[in-house]
Amino acid sequence: MKFSERSETLQASPIRKFADTVSAVEAEGVKVIPLNIGQPDIETPADFLEAVRSYDVDVLAYQNSRGMTHTLQTTQLYLHNYGLDFDLNELCITNGASEALSFSVTLTCNPGDYILAMEPYYTSYNSIAQAQGVRILPMTTRAEDGFRVPPQEQWEAMIEQSGVKDRIRAFIISSPANPTGRVYTKEEMDTIVAIVKKYDLWLIADEVYREFNYTDRPFHSFAEEDSIADRVILVDSISKKYSACGARIGSIATHNPTFNERVLRMCQMRLCVSTLDQIGAAAMDNVDDAYVERNRRIYKERRDALRERLNRMEGIIAPEPEGAFYIVVKIPVDNAEDFVNWTLQNVRVNNKTVLMTPAESFYGTPGLGRDELRLSYCVSTDVLMEAMDIFEEALKRYPGTSQD
Amino acid sequence: MKFSERSETLQASPIRKFADTVSAVEAEGVKVIPLNIGQPDIETPADFLEAVRSYDVDVLAYQNSRGMTHTLQTTQLYLHNYGLDFDLNELCITNGASEALSFSVTLTCNPGDYILAMEPYYTSYNSIAQAQGVRILPMTTRAEDGFRVPPQEQWEAMIEQSGVKDRIRAFIISSPANPTGRVYTKEEMDTIVAIVKKYDLWLIADEVYREFNYTDRPFHSFAEEDSIADRVILVDSISKKYSACGARIGSIATHNPTFNERVLRMCQMRLCVSTLDQIGAAAMDNVDDAYVERNRRIYKERRDALRERLNRMEGIIAPEPEGAFYIVVKIPVDNAEDFVNWTLQNVRVNNKTVLMTPAESFYGTPGLGRDELRLSYCVSTDVLMEAMDIFEEALKRYPGTSQD
Numbered sequence: 001m002k003f004s005e006r007s008e009t010l011q012a013s014p015i016r017k018f019a020d021t022v023s024a025v026e027a028e029g030v031k032v033i034p035l036n037i038g039q040p041d042i043e044t045p046a047d048f049l050e051a052v053r054s055y056d057v058d059v060l061a062y063q064n065s066r067g068m069t070h071t072l073q074t075t076q077l078y079l080h081n082y083g084l085d086f087d088l089n090e091l092c093i094t095n096g097a098s099e100a101l102s103f104s105v106t107l108t109c110n111p112g113d114y115i116l117a118m119e120p121y122y123t124s125y126n127s128i129a130q131a132q133g134v135r136i137l138p139m140t141t142r143a144e145d146g147f148r149v150p151p152q153e154q155w156e157a158m159i160e161q162s163g164v165k166d167r168i169r170a171f172i173i174s175s176p177a178n179p180t181g182r183v184y185t186k187e188e189m190d191t192i193v194a195i196v197k198k199y200d201l202w203l204i205a206d207e208v209y210r211e212f213n214y215t216d217r218p219f220h221s222f223a224e225e226d227s228i229a230d231r232v233i234l235v236d237s238i239s240k241k242y243s244a245c246g247a248r249i250g251s252i253a254t255h256n257p258t259f260n261e262r263v264l265r266m267c268q269m270r271l272c273v274s275t276l277d278q279i280g281a282a283a284m285d286n287v288d289d290a291y292v293e294r295n296r297r298i299y300k301e302r303r304d305a306l307r308e309r310l311n312r313m314e315g316i317i318a319p320e321p322e323g324a325f326y327i328v329v330k331i332p333v334d335n336a337e338d339f340v341n342w343t344l345q346n347v348r349v350n351n352k353t354v355l356m357t358p359a360e361s362f363y364g365t366p367g368l369g370r371d372e373l374r375l376s377y378c379v380s381t382d383v384l385m386e387a388m389d390i391f392e393e394a395l396k397r398y399p400g401t402s403q404d
Numbered sequence: 405m406k407f408s409e410r411s412e413t414l415q416a417s418p419i420r421k422f423a424d425t426v427s428a429v430e431a432e433g434v435k436v437i438p439l440n441i442g443q444p445d446i447e448t449p450a451d452f453l454e455a456v457r458s459y460d461v462d463v464l465a466y467q468n469s470r471g472m473t474h475t476l477q478t479t480q481l482y483l484h485n486y487g488l489d490f491d492l493n494e495l496c497i498t499n500g501a502s503e504a505l506s507f508s509v510t511l512t513c514n515p516g517d518y519i520l521a522m523e524p525y526y527t528s529y530n531s532i533a534q535a536q537g538v539r540i541l542p543m544t545t546r547a548e549d550g551f552r553v554p555p556q557e558q559w560e561a562m563i564e565q566s567g568v569k570d571r572i573r574a575f576i577i578s579s580p581a582n583p584t585g586r587v588y589t590k591e592e593m594d595t596i597v598a599i600v601k602k603y604d605l606w607l608i609a610d611e612v613y614r615e616f617n618y619t620d621r622p623f624h625s626f627a628e629e630d631s632i633a634d635r636v637i638l639v640d641s642i643s644k645k646y647s648a649c650g651a652r653i654g655s656i657a658t659h660n661p662t663f664n665e666r667v668l669r670m671c672q673m674r675l676c677v678s679t680l681d682q683i684g685a686a687a688m689d690n691v692d693d694a695y696v697e698r699n700r701r702i703y704k705e706r707r708d709a710l711r712e713r714l715n716r717m718e719g720i721i722a723p724e725p726e727g728a729f730y731i732v733v734k735i736p737v738d739n740a741e742d743f744v745n746w747t748l749q750n751v752r753v754n755n756k757t758v759l760m761t762p763a764e765s766f767y768g769t770p771g772l773g774r775d776e777l778r779l780s781y782c783v784s785t786d787v788l789m790e791a792m793d794i795f796e797e798a799l800k801r802y803p804g805t806s807q808d
Binding site for chain 1: 405406407408409410411414415416417420423441443444445446447448452453456457459460461462463464465466467468469499500502503506510511512513514515517528531532535536537573574604605606635647648649650651652662663666668669670672673674675676677678679680681684
């Protein structure tokens with residue numbers, strides 16, 4: 001029997017691929033500080049588990065494929081509070097943002113088609129596309145330029161020269177951006193909107209980090225852009241904003257009626273989303289702004305402390321992340337994956353070590369990002385500083401080839 | 405912007421498509437008896453919600469992509485008790501059997517490929533395949549023959565004449581079968597094994613109804629067949645056996661190491677399965693055989709009562725289901741979907757009506773199954789008898805075209 005072609009190229013998650021090494025290191029009694037994963041350490045609102053605990057039924061039953069009414073209403077209200085109004089039947093609850101992204105690719109792309117994305121991009125975009133025989137067409141952005149959105153002419157030149165212009169179906173963007181932390185300016189958003197219109201593309205707007213904006217500018221959603229209202233697929237999740245990654249609750253919102261009709265069929269295909277997680281998510285309408293404000297303040301302090309430390313290290317390029325809770329760091333080694341592995345196995349400070357994510361698989365262009373890391377700041381500032389001690393020590397002692 | 409080709413053909417779930425009509429009927433105060441869906445009415449083991457309620461964490465966090473250790477161990481033990489032994493790393497926990505089936509299609513089929521199935525088959529096989537540009541190649545089985553597995557020569561003739569012999573990658577089967585209720589004999593299984601070997605196919609064995617066997621023969625799993633150990637993808641779910649459809653917990657078990665490596669990448673793509681549902685599912689190692697035995701007895705009584713009633717109606721063909729909790733019924737009307745709709749809107753007995761599932765979309769061959777229904781028996785015998793009163797009344801009064 002044969003495997004499918006697409007299964008040949010599925011990437012191992014760079015965020016999760018070191019799991020076995022971590023287990024081995026931990027078995028030696030060494031503590032591993034996790035700067036690899038976007039798993040918030042902030043407590044989940046107590047309302048979540050309280051709602052679940054008081055859900056008393058004899059039979060844990062299937063729910064509507066589109067989502068439970070209260071969960072949909074909570075999602076609707078949440079978006080409304082950002083000025084984004086959707087009817088209940090323009091929403092659906094998904095198994096995390098991951099399923100929302102997978103459904104979006106299924107409904108918009110044929111196998112062999114392409115999706116535009118700015119690299120570095122959230123690495124799962126690769127596997128989500130690959131699993132469906134779809135490829136990411138990357139537009140490179142660079143640490144040296146602060147990962148800014150390239151000007152429109154540069155997009156047009158890239159698309160025209162790509163040789164696959166007619167097979168580009170969608171533009172996918174995370175905003176605020178994972179991994180770069182960019183909070184896009186209105187001008188940058190205008191460029192993207194212009195490209196989406198000019199090439200008649202869907203815009204898959206992954207805004208799961210909406211709350212994590214450390215700039216003085218307000219965050220703008222792509223769903224505010226009336227001129228592309230029928231082509232925006234707004235993807236969201238409660239994982240980051242409510243520290244609820246283990247509840248697999250995401251959503252899709254769109255004003256495109258045909259998309260809505262078809263996404264319901266995808267929802268029916270997998271019957272429904274976890275009842276208990278939906279019960280908990282529905283209760284998130286109790287969470288007040290203070291929770292979100294406090295988290296933003298905490299993450300901003302961590303970012304500042306992290307940046308301050310990185311700025312003092314030599315040979316490092318680390319543009320300030322304006323949002324989300326990651327930073328991309330260009331380091332003076334030629335293979336960041338080897339560096340991450342070596343650090344994990346060899347560097348100990350107070351019997352602790354650190355796990356980071358090599359950034360290569362956040363790029364679509366072969367070879368790019370090999371000297372970059374993504375660090376998350378989902379641990380306290382104290383632990384973050386311990387991690388930086390280890391990182392600094394590792395950079396000093398690393399015997400592998402340095403780039404210069 | 406364009407939609408994908410595959411999105412054009414996605415079917416609406418025939419099991420869920422009457423939701424709006426049902427709401428309207430219920431709004432009039434009429435009770436709708438649900439014989440459409442495989443949603444057990446039996447109580448979920450109390451251990452499930454108890455385990456969830458006592459899960460006390462500050463942060464509801466991501467879990468391992470393959471599954472939580474205790475949940476994997478419970479799955480391992482469950483299979484072991486059926487004589488099926490898998491290492492922990494030969495298992496993964498999925499978002500219901502639905503995701504397990506989707507992953508299996510992704511890893512084994514290219515777009516344009518085919519999967520063999522005996523029709524009538526579980527209707528979601530259509531959408532799961534369609535969503536990936538894959539098609540079901542149906543082998544017809546008939547109510548008149550008790551939906552038996554056709555002899556090997558018939559399979560070979562069908563495959564050779566299909567014109568797509570080289571594009572068939574897998575055989576998918578639900579056993580015990582949804583919707584026909586067949587519990588396959590050893591001889592029938594041998595035929596399937598022979599076909600799978602002869603045409604070098606994967607065997608996707610969907611055994612979520614394993615516990616629901618009303619025959620005196622022991623149930624045999626395709627995973628017992630040593631000669632195809634490397635090509636069997638065993639799909640399971642706690643939904644039916646533990647009345648826990650709202651917990652989206654399924655699993656994949658396989659001895660094929662390459663499949664296992666690749667399915668882990670699919671698991672990583674969507675990060676993890678619901679933490680709370682996994683906590684509940686892990687506690688299912690507390691459920692004793694008495695729970696399962698009692699349920700089997702209850703369903704068997706319902707089946708017998710249902711069959712007895714159906715046997716007394718004229719013009720009906722309803723082979724005895726040996727397992728699962730469905731029966732396929734051939735009725736003397738030319739369009740069962742119209743009949744279902746008409747019944748829902750027009751027939752009332754004691755202010756109740758009944759919802760049934762038209763069976764056409766359980767078939768791949770156009771036109772087949774148009775005069776068939778699938779009835780589930782997930783309600784008490786008393787309610788089932790009320791439903792049969794309504795069904796009988798509907799058959800008498802139906803003004804639509806009868807077949808003869």
